[in-house]
Amino acid sequence: MAAQQIHNPVLLTKVCNDILPTASTLQKWNYQETDECVLCHQHEDRDHLIRCNGTSRLLWRIKFIVALRKTLIKKKTHWQLSDVICTSLTEWMDEGYVDIRNYHEDFHLAITAQNKIGWRNFFAGKISQQWLNLHDLFSNNKCKHSQSYVWGASIVETTLQLMIDLWNLRNEEVHGKTANEKEQKRKHRLLKKIDECFAKITEMRPSDRCLMPENRDTFVESSTSNDLAEWLASHQKMIKNSIDKWKKRSEKGSRNIGDCLKTFSAKNKEILENIYTRHRDRLMHDAWNKKK
Numbered sequence: 001m002a003a004q005q006i007h008n009p010v011l012l013t014k015v016c017n018d019i020l021p022t023a024s025t026l027q028k029w030n031y032q033e034t035d036e037c038v039l040c041h042q043h044e045d046r047d048h049l050i051r052c053n054g055t056s057r058l059l060w061r062i063k064f065i066v067a068l069r070k071t072l073i074k075k076k077t078h079w080q081l082s083d084v085i086c087t088s089l090t091e092w093m094d095e096g097y098v099d100i101r102n103y104h105e106d107f108h109l110a111i112t113a114q115n116k117i118g119w120r121n122f123f124a125g126k127i128s129q130q131w132l133n134l135h136d137l138f139s140n141n142k143c144k145h146s147q148s149y150v151w152g153a154s155i156v157e158t159t160l161q162l163m164i165d166l167w168n169l170r171n172e173e174v175h176g177k178t179a180n181e182k183e184q185k186r187k188h189r190l191l192k193k194i195d196e197c198f199a200k201i202t203e204m205r206p207s208d209r210c211l212m213p214e215n216r217d218t219f220v221e222s223s224t225s226n227d228l229a230e231w232l233a234s235h236q237k238m239i240k241n242s243i244d245k246w247k248k249r250s251e252k253g254s255r256n257i258g259d260c261l262k263t264f265s266a267k268n269k270e271i272l273e274n275i276y277t278r279h280r281d282r283l284m285h286d287a288w289n290k291k292k
């Protein structure tokens with residue numbers, strides 16, 4: 001019933017089944033290297049989205065409780081029941097648990113039941129039947145069953161809608177809001193890998209070093225995020241292969257053919273350049289082929 005009111009079935013399914021592609025999930029699937037929250041650098045999973053202490057998330061928590069209170073008032077909920085629901089959810093968001101001793105015993109059955117289901121699951125739309133029973137108890141309406149069912153569905157609807165808002169907010173923070181912001185953020189995320197590549201230049205086989213851009217800053221500034229991603233796709237493997245080949249040669253202790261030829265004529269220079277070009281072509285070719 002609550003699901004019918006929210007017009008984003010894909011996202012709704014992800015929220016309800018706890019399969020939002022958070023940083024920790026993406027890392028698990030090898031889509032990215034980090035599991036960090038963009039705001040506080042802690043491990044980002046579904047619960048962290050809600051419990052993160054970044055300013056925007058603190059504001060979201062207030063927004064959620066305000067929206068929930070509004071729904072509860074609209075659905076003519078007894079003030080005590082409203083208070084307990086909002087306070088216990090706030091306690092879970094702040095502390096990560098709900099201490100039953102802080103609440104009147106009339107509400108213990110519902111709190112214990114929600115403890116068993118898991119408060120985190122409240123945010124996936126799984127609320128205890130005991131809350132509905134309490135609403136029945138507090139209200140004097142007839143046709144109680146359908147009344148409490150509609151009441152429960154409206155709580156779930158508000159919660160899921162706010163979870164979708166939270167996910168959209170998180171995505172804006174991670175990927176940017178405008179196209180320009182998205183491009184800048186994507187570029188920024190790729191820079192770590194780009195810098196790792198540049199740091200390895202001195203370990204590469206000397207004849208391959210010219211495959212690297214001359215100036216890191218000019219290269220980054222003049223490239224789009226797509227250019228950088230493509231460059232990484234073709235060069236990361238090549239750099240590794242070049243380092244491996246150079247290491248092997250150093251271990252064997254053999255003298256670089258270039259060093260021998262350099263001491264001879266200009267003709268040798270040309271031969272040498274041909275050899276180097278062949279090496280480099282093979283390196284790039286191997287890097288692409290092994291990727292496929």
Ligand SMILES: [Zn+2]
Binds near residue numbers: 038039042052
């Ligand atoms: Zn965080």
